[in-house]
Amino acid sequence: MRIALLAPLPPEQNGIADYAGHLKHALENLGVQVDTPLQGIGNDPRQAEKRVEDTDWSGIDLVHAELGGGRLAEFQALRALRKRFPDLPLTATVHDPERLVWRREKLPWPLSIASGMRSPLPEIATVLADPLCLHEERQLARSMTRLVTLTRAGGQSLRQRMGLKESQMAVISHGNLAIEPAPLPPLQPLRLLYFGFIYRGKGIEDLLDALARVFVTQPELRSQVRLTLAGGSEPEMAFGPSGSYLDQLRLRIRQLGLSDLIDWQLDLPADQIATVIQAHHVMVLPYRESSKLKILGKLRGTSGALSWATACGRGVITSDARSFAEEVSHGNGMIYPQGDVAALASALSRICTAPDKAIQWAENAMQMGKARVWSQTAERFRDVFRQACEVD
The missing domain is CATH 3.40.50.2000 (Glycogen Phosphorylase B;)
Structure with missing residues (x-):
């Protein structure tokens, strides 16, 4: 299986980059080929769209993204991919349910005028523009083949807010490294x-x-x-x-x-x-x-x-x-x-x-x-990917 992973990766210093790096390594240990077409662009939605346009997707079986942490590049890449390839299996781990991204890259005019003004005008403009952001999130979420959350509560809230089908959902607990057990230090102090x-x-x-x-x-x-x-x-x-x-x-x-x-x-x-x-x-x-x-x-x-x-x-x-x-x-x-x-x-x-x-x-x-070691977590992701590729 060959997949494309849309995510920040180390040496970027944030939790999602760490998560994606461990997932990539564990999937590769299972024999999954993992391409990273967005690597090096940071959190730039325009660059993400350009990478989608410039990348050869012909050998990719599935695209998986890591969504959350206030990032928009992966979200915009998924939107561009779905528009270009209506039948390509798309999956994502949603780290911050009950939403996918929570905010738009830019406020629509005339609300955009408030962006450079003093607080609370930008915050008010963001709230007023939220129905448009929510519409875009729902539109993408409903077109996704599978959405993974790290907890059942997260999955339930995401499904309800985005209006998703049960068949689109999967729960895979946060993976972790295999750490050698160590006894507790003395209880005092x-x-x-x-x-x-x-x-x-x-x-x-x-x-x-x-x-x-x-x-x-x-x-x-x-x-x-x-x-x-x-x-x-x-x-x-x-x-x-x-x-x-x-x-x-x-x-x-x-x-x-x-x-x-x-x-x-x-x-x-x-x-x-x-x-x-x-x-x-x-x-x-x-x-x-x-x-x-x-x-x-x-x-x-x-x-x-x-x-x-x-x-x-x-x-x-x-x-x-x-x-x-x-x-x-x-x-x-x-x-x-x-x-x-x-x-x-x-x-x-x-x-x-x-x-x-x-x-x-x-x-x-x-x-x-x-x-929850990453080797077992990656097996669960591979199962989700296989199921997603079998969806008509």
């Missing part, structure tokens, strides 16, 4: 870990505030807990109009009196990620859903960081954002209401006072990890 890209909107402030609240009510726990903030800190993510986000986090840590309890592991090399995760007991993901996106729909994706916890055999405490509740329903962690600092503090207090919970969470996560 309890080592908590935030892992992921470090930028605004990840709820990291909630985690810091919750930890400080735990020590106010239970000061005896202060000597029994440490928190590591680890992950990518690319300048385009960590800097914004209000300055350096990392500097703001460090200031907040000092103000909360946590400086002696926080460790940093920024911009981890890929070959050190598993070692860092397994040096901790529990990963904490305090994500909040974007208030802007709530106007446009419900985000029901999952998380690459959560997949890393599973791969490394570590439990998680996470908010109920996205589809996290489904991913932490296997006895591998605890859920709390997103944005509820008191509830997060309570969850942290429970694991700190009963650290043995981390042992059971880790065992269950390890079993999940074994079932």
Whole structure:
């Protein structure tokens, strides 16, 4: 089988590029030939359309795309392909259901006039243009042969919002690397870990505030807990109009009196990620859903960081954002209401006072990890691809 993969790929630093890189490698290990016709263009929808026009598609059995992360190049390429080849099998992993892309490349005139104006006019224009964006998403989604989501909740929300048939849907859990199991470190001190890209909107402030609240009510726990903030800190993510986000986090840590309890592991090399995760007991993901996106729909994706916890055999405490509740329903962690600092503090207090919970969470996560290794995940994708090629 020869497929074309439309996706960002390493060395681009984002979760979808990592995902696509692992999927490509695992499919090739199964004997699938994988072409990457969009490689090198970045997130440029116009360049994507030109690549579609310039590429020889005659030997391609199926085209598979990775959609999400605010990218539009793959979406536009799929639209161009469907227009040019009505019968070509097209599939995609939708990382951010219940929508495919959530926004258009450009606002239509006259709403486009608001693009350069002061807030909130651009945001209002985006909302007013959303029916057109949703129409374009539905038009493409309904023409797709198969759409893959990482969770059942994501699949249900995508199917309902896009108006899809059950036969178009497939659920394949987020793949993960085959990581050699490692025992938990000694339970004293309890080592908590935030892992992921470090930028605004990840709820990291909630985690810091919750930890400080735990020590106010239970000061005896202060000597029994440490928190590591680890992950990518690319300048385009960590800097914004209000300055350096990392500097703001460090200031907040000092103000909360946590400086002696926080460790940093920024911009981890890929070959050190598993070692860092397994040096901790529990990963904490305090994500909040974007208030802007709530106007446009419900985000029901999952998380690459959560997949890393599973791969490394570590439990998680996470908010109920996205589809996290489904991913932490296997006895591998605890859920709390997103944005509820008191509830997060309570969850942290429970694991700190009963650290043995981390042992059971880790065992269950390890079993999940074994079932989700990329070699098996790629086999599930290959089955979906074969079925898609058989559709009349």
